[in-house]
Amino acid sequence: MSISSSPIRIPDKLAGRAATATPANASLHHMRLAMRDGQRFGAVLDTGRLWLTAAAGCLLQPEVGDLVLASVVGNQGYILTVLERAKPDEPAEISVPGTLRLNLPQGKLEITARHGIALDSGAGMEFSAQQWSAAFEQANVSCQTLHISGDAIQSTWQARTDVCGGTRLNIAARSETHFGCSVRKVTGHEESSAQSLRQLVDRDWTLQAGTADMNAQDRVALNADSIQIG
Numbered sequence: 001m002s003i004s005s006s007p008i009r010i011p012d013k014l015a016g017r018a019a020t021a022t023p024a025n026a027s028l029h030h031m032r033l034a035m036r037d038g039q040r041f042g043a044v045l046d047t048g049r050l051w052l053t054a055a056a057g058c059l060l061q062p063e064v065g066d067l068v069l070a071s072v073v074g075n076q077g078y079i080l081t082v083l084e085r086a087k088p089d090e091p092a093e094i095s096v097p098g099t100l101r102l103n104l105p106q107g108k109l110e111i112t113a114r115h116g117i118a119l120d121s122g123a124g125m126e127f128s129a130q131q132w133s134a135a136f137e138q139a140n141v142s143c144q145t146l147h148i149s150g151d152a153i154q155s156t157w158q159a160r161t162d163v164c165g166g167t168r169l170n171i172a173a174r175s176e177t178h179f180g181c182s183v184r185k186v187t188g189h190e191e192s193s194a195q196s197l198r199q200l201v202d203r204d205w206t207l208q209a210g211t212a213d214m215n216a217q218d219r220v221a222l223n224a225d226s227i228q229i230g
Helices: none
Strands: 026-037 040-045 046-055 069-073 076-084
Touching: 026 046, 046 069
Parallel strands: 046 076
Antiparallel strands: 026 040, 026 069, 040 046, 069 076
16 A cells, blocks of 8 residues: 655745655555564564654554554655554553643543553642542552642541641641540640630539649639539
């Protein structure tokens, strides 16, 4: 099979810059890749060995043993596409040099993988969406540094466990916490500092300490129907 084209007519205003060009005839062949040398592949023909390179539009990267469609001009050839993979059970690679951008002016992009999706973004990963939704049966996230910023965040869990092996710092202009039942244990030292502090207990309030000190600059007041000391 061969592909030919008529001479390209250069506009008159460009006639002084270039002459009329006639592209060489290109022939298409089914070839079995027999060897590889870096980014080029060797195919054995009746006329001898021919080295081929993957065309820019050949996204599926060929491998030795694959059956490919090649365009040949003289002793130069390009692999246009992979027709048949020699090892279909092994992972296939789709690769392009430089930056790849998928532009879908209409519709949406859907990716379905039965056995999972693994992403390796190298230097970083960036998402930008008006609305983002994700549903996982189980998700594991491991990163060296994680920054999350936004106007509002809300999370709902049946059970939650936070483990911090180092330092934890929470900063808020206003903080409010509601618990049905709360147990707090501090093995080391705990210190609270406030401009004003008020505790409201509907039923019992018990303080147990080896040594208890209460110091006030102005006064200490105890008000109750019954006060027992000792």
